[in-house]
Structures are given as C-alpha cells and as structure tokens.
Amino acid sequence: MTxxxxxGGAPSAIDAKKLRIYGIGGALVGIYLAAILNSVLxxxxxxxxxxxxxxxxxVMGANAVRRVCGYGIGTGxxxxxxxxxxxxxxxxxxxxxxxxxxxxxxxxVIIALVYAMIFGYIVxxxxxxxxxxxxxxxxxxxxxxxxAGAMAIIGWSYAISGSLAYADMVAKVFNTGYLAIVFIxxxxxxxxxxxxxxxxxxxxxxxxxxGLMVGSLAVVAVGLCSLATLSTTAAIITxxxxxxxxxxxxxxxxxxxxxxxxxxxxxxxxxxSAL
Amino acid sequence: xxxxxxxxxxxxxxxxxxxxxxxxVHFVPVxxxxxxxxxxxxVGTGTVQLAAGSGLTGLLAAGLMMSVTDNIWPILASxxxxxxxxMDTTMMAGGWIYAYAVGAPFASAKVNYDPITGYSQPPYVxxxxxxxxxxxxxxxxxxxxxxxxxxxxxxxxxxxxxxxxNPSLSALFAIGIFLVNAVLASWNIQGTIEGFHDPKxxxxxxxxxxxxxxxxxxxxxxxxITGGA
Numbered sequence: 001m002t003x004x005x006x007x008g009g010a011p012s013a014i015d016a017k018k019l020r021i022y023g024i025g026g027a028l029v030g031i032y033l034a035a036i037l038n039s040v041l042x043x044x045x046x047x048x049x050x051x052x053x054x055x056x057x058x059v060m061g062a063n064a065v066r067r068v069c070g071y072g073i074g075t076g077x078x079x080x081x082x083x084x085x086x087x088x089x090x091x092x093x094x095x096x097x098x099x100x101x102x103x104x105x106x107x108x109v110i111i112a113l114v115y116a117m118i119f120g121y122i123v124x125x126x127x128x129x130x131x132x133x134x135x136x137x138x139x140x141x142x143x144x145x146x147x148a149g150a151m152a153i154i155g156w157s158y159a160i161s162g163s164l165a166y167a168d169m170v171a172k173v174f175n176t177g178y179l180a181i182v183f184i185x186x187x188x189x190x191x192x193x194x195x196x197x198x199x200x201x202x203x204x205x206x207x208x209x210x211g212l213m214v215g216s217l218a219v220v221a222v223g224l225c226s227l228a229t230l231s232t233t234a235a236i237i238t239x240x241x242x243x244x245x246x247x248x249x250x251x252x253x254x255x256x257x258x259x260x261x262x263x264x265x266x267x268x269x270x271x272x273s274a275l
Numbered sequence: 276x277x278x279x280x281x282x283x284x285x286x287x288x289x290x291x292x293x294x295x296x297x298x299x300v301h302f303v304p305v306x307x308x309x310x311x312x313x314x315x316x317x318v319g320t321g322t323v324q325l326a327a328g329s330g331l332t333g334l335l336a337a338g339l340m341m342s343v344t345d346n347i348w349p350i351l352a353s354x355x356x357x358x359x360x361x362m363d364t365t366m367m368a369g370g371w372i373y374a375y376a377v378g379a380p381f382a383s384a385k386v387n388y389d390p391i392t393g394y395s396q397p398p399y400v401x402x403x404x405x406x407x408x409x410x411x412x413x414x415x416x417x418x419x420x421x422x423x424x425x426x427x428x429x430x431x432x433x434x435x436x437x438x439x440x441n442p443s444l445s446a447l448f449a450i451g452i453f454l455v456n457a458v459l460a461s462w463n464i465q466g467t468i469e470g471f472h473d474p475k476x477x478x479x480x481x482x483x484x485x486x487x488x489x490x491x492x493x494x495x496x497x498x499x500i501t502g503g504a
Contacts, residue, residue: 079458
C-alpha cells in the first residue's frame with residue numbers, strides 16, 4: 001500500500017492541486033459549454049461535452065480515493081466511492097432545485113459544487129476528529145471526492161437530459177430511473193481505478209488512466225440512456241465518442257499495465273531442499 | 276421555503292432516520308472478504324453493501340406502502356419488515372453455504388458462550404481464523420440491525436415524499452442520505468463486526484455523533500428540495 005498516496009514515487013506524478021483544477025475546471029467548462037452551445041444553437045448534440053466534463057471530475061475523484069485509501073481506511077475502497085456518490089447526489093439535487101427556485105437554473109452547478117465540497121469537508125473533519133482516523137489529507141480528500149461526485153452526477157445527468165433545468169432533470173433522469181445508472185457507473189469510475197490497481201506497485205498514471213477508461217464506459221452508458229430522451233443524433237454522438245475514448249484509454253492502460261508488469265522480478269522456484 | 280412547524284418535524288424525522296441507520300449498521304454481522312473465505316464470522320461482503328441492500332429493500336417496501344396510504348405507521352413498519360426479510364434471507368442463504376458447501380460450523384471468536392443459546396464457541400473455531408459462519412447471536416443481531424436500518428430508511432423517505440411528492444426523487448435522495456450514514460458507521464467499526472456482543476459495538480456513540488452532524492446538514496437541505504415540474 002502506498003503510504004500517503006505515494007504520489008512522490010511515480011515518475012509522472014501529477015500534483016493533487018493540479019488535478020483538482022483540471023477536474024473541477026474541466027467539469028464546469030464541459031457542463032456550461034454544453035448548456036450554452038445547446039441553448040444558443042437550439043440543439044442537443046453538444047451534450048457529450050458535459051459527459052466529458054464529468055469524466056474529468058471522476059478522474060479527480062479517483063485521485064482523491066487513491067490518496068485517502070492509501071492510508072488504509074479499514075473498510076475497502078468501494079465504501080468511499082459510495083460515500084462520494086451519496087454526497088454528490090444530495091449536492092446535485094439540492095443545487096439544481098435551489099437554482100430553479102431562485103430562477104437562475106444556470107447557477108445550479110455552482111451551488112451543487114459549493115454545497116458538496118463544504119459537506120465533504122465537514123465529513124472529513126468528522127472522520128478525523130470524532131472517529132480518530134488522523135489522516136492528514138482526509139478533509140482535503142473528501143472535499144475533492146464530494147465535489148467530484150456532484151460534478152459527475154450533474155455532468156452525466158446532463159448528457160441524458162440535455163438541459164440544466166431542474167424540471168427536465170427530474171422528468172428525464174430521476175423519474176425514468178436513469179439516475180441509478182449514472183449513480184453506479186459514476187461510482188465505478190471513481191472507486192474502481194484504485195480498487196483495481198492498489199498494491200505496492202500502484203502508480204498514479206496507471207490508476208488515473210484506468211479512471212479515464214471506466215469514465216468513458218460511463219459515457220457510453222449514459223449515451224445509451226439518452227437514446228430515449230434526446231435526439232438520436234445526440235445519443236449516437238455520445239455513444240461513438242464514448243466508445244472511441246474507451247478504446248483509446250484501454251490501449252493506453254494496457255500499455256501501462258505491461259510497463260509495470262515488466263518490472264516484476266521472478267523469485268524462482270523453491271530451492272530443492274525446501275521441497 | 277418557509278420553516279414552519281411541520282418542516283421542523285420533517286427535519287427531525289430525517290435526522291432520527293439517519294441516526295437509526297448509523298447505529299443499525301453496528302448490529303449487522305459483516306465479515307468482508309475474510310468471511311467470504313469462512314475465516315471470520317458474518318456475511319461475506321462489505322458493511323456498506325449489506326446496509327445498502329437492506330436499506331434499499333426497506334425503501335422499496337416503504338414506497339410500496341406509501342402508494343396506498345399516507346399514514347406514517349404502516350409505512351415505517353413495512354420499511355422495517357422489508358429490510359428484515361432481506362437481511363434474514365441473506366444470512367440464511369449465507370448460512371446454508373457455510374454449512375453445506377464450505378462445511379464450517381458456525382462459531383464466534385468474540386465470545387466464549389453464545390449469549391442467546393449458551394453454546395460453547397471456542398471448540399468450534401477453526402485454528403487460524405476468527406470464527407466462521409453466522410451463529411445464532413449474529414442472526415438475531417443482524418435482524419435487529421436490519422429493523423433499525425429499514426425503519427431509518429423509511430423514516431428518511433416519508434418526510435421527503437411529504438415535501439416533494441416525487442417518489443423517484445425521494446428514493447434516490449434517501450439513498451444518498453442512507454449511504455452517507457452507512458459509510459460513516461462502517462468507518463467507525465473498521466470493516467468487520469459480529470453484532471451487539473462484539474467489543475467493537477461499544478464504539479457506537481462515535482458513529483451516533485458523526486451521523487448526527489452529517490444528517491442534520493443533509494436534512495436542512497433535503498426539505499428545501501422540490502419535486503420539479
């Protein structure tokens with residue numbers, strides 16, 4: 001298990017601060033660009049941008065999982081992914097609903113992000129102060145994780161609803177039950193990378209590329225859902241780009257696995273005296 | 276959204292529901308990967324998965340009852356019973372596998388005598404393990420835990436339904452609150468626990484405080500959410 005996230009050891013380690021900027025920035029740019037382009041041009045084919053933004057957020061979340069779980073939390077990695085999505089779903093629905101009540105549906109993403117991150121910080125503080133985890137990056141990690149969960153939910157939900165309006169989200173994502181798919185696929189993109197790659201030879205780039213790969217699969221999944229809610233063109237675009245991205249990252253991940261596996265040294269068979 | 280007396284009651288119901296979930300998780304005999312290999316007592320999966328499974332069944336049962344009545348008592352009861360049925364069938368099927376497939380006797384390594392049956396435990400604990408299977412006391416404890424979890428889930432679902440009148444939104448939001456509390460509780464017990472006889476059970480006040488803070492913050496925003504359209 002890499003202590004302290006182990007970011008220092010990997011040669012191509014990306015700093016957590018930088019990844020946070022990429023993740024949050026990418027998610028906000030993706031979702032807002034999709035919302036603006038869709039509404040200005042009166043189409044829904046740009047919904048893929050929001051899905052891509054959600055992938056950026058999921059990668060940030062995967063890095064946060066990696067850093068927190070590197071300390072060992074005693075319950076397995078999936079629990080923290082479920083926590084991220086649990087916090088994210090509350091933040092997302094609160095943000096979008098509040099924005100609608102205030103009459104500024106575009107601000108929903110920001111409200112969701114801020115609430116989710118504050119709540120994540122508080123949960124991190126509880127974990128350290130009340131439960132005595134004493135993980136120095138717990139607050140920071142859960143802040144990232146909660147924000148990533150909220151952005152992933154909103155981004156992928158947008159790719160299904162094609163609109164940031166709360167009523168559309170409820171009608172096309174909540175009431176249809178597609179949110180459950182977003183929930184599980186998004187959770188996998190956040191929790192699976194570290195769960196699959198953890199161990200003494202865990203490398204940040206391999207874990208994060210795995211996150212991109214699983215995130216792309218989630219894009220394909222929401223693309224399939226959007227066949228029922230958006231125009232066929234928009235859905236096909238989302239599915240094709242998601243599948244292409246999945247293939248690209250799969251090949252990349254495979255290369256990294258081979259790179260790291262080649263470093264494993266065989267210890268040979270047991271000496272004859274031991275048999 | 277104005278915070279009238281009814282809203283405060285809803286907030287309190289959500290908080291109590293969250294606390295029931297948080298404490299209920301401590302009753303569930305969960306053994307994680309070691310239990311899956313019959314090297315520890317309990318059901319062989321993670322706390323959160325087990326708690327979420329029983330909680331979601333409770334939510335479904337509560338939702339079904341809510342579609343025919345608005346009376347809170349049958350809704351809470353069906354939520355609790357739904358979760359208990361799910362947990363009991365899981366433990367029973369798990370028990371069949373431990374008994375007839377793995378061939379392990381049910382034994383707890385945390386107590387010398389089963390508090391319910393009074394049977395001696397140490398002679399049956401396989402060497403190198405911390406017990407195996409789901410002994411009677413764990414089964415009873417798990418049933419109590421599922422009762423609390425299902426009751427808590429229904430208690431979160433009911434006020435949400437009363438404020439936003441949207442079943443799918445309420446259910447998913449309730450799942451969010453449920454998961455936060457279940458994960459906090461499972462962090463508190465550090466992965467595995469046998470039930471109320473386990474020494475780790477004494478840690479529950481920590482989970483109570485944690486879940487109280489977390490659920491209050493969630494409940495305050497939960498009642499402001501509208502049903503959309």
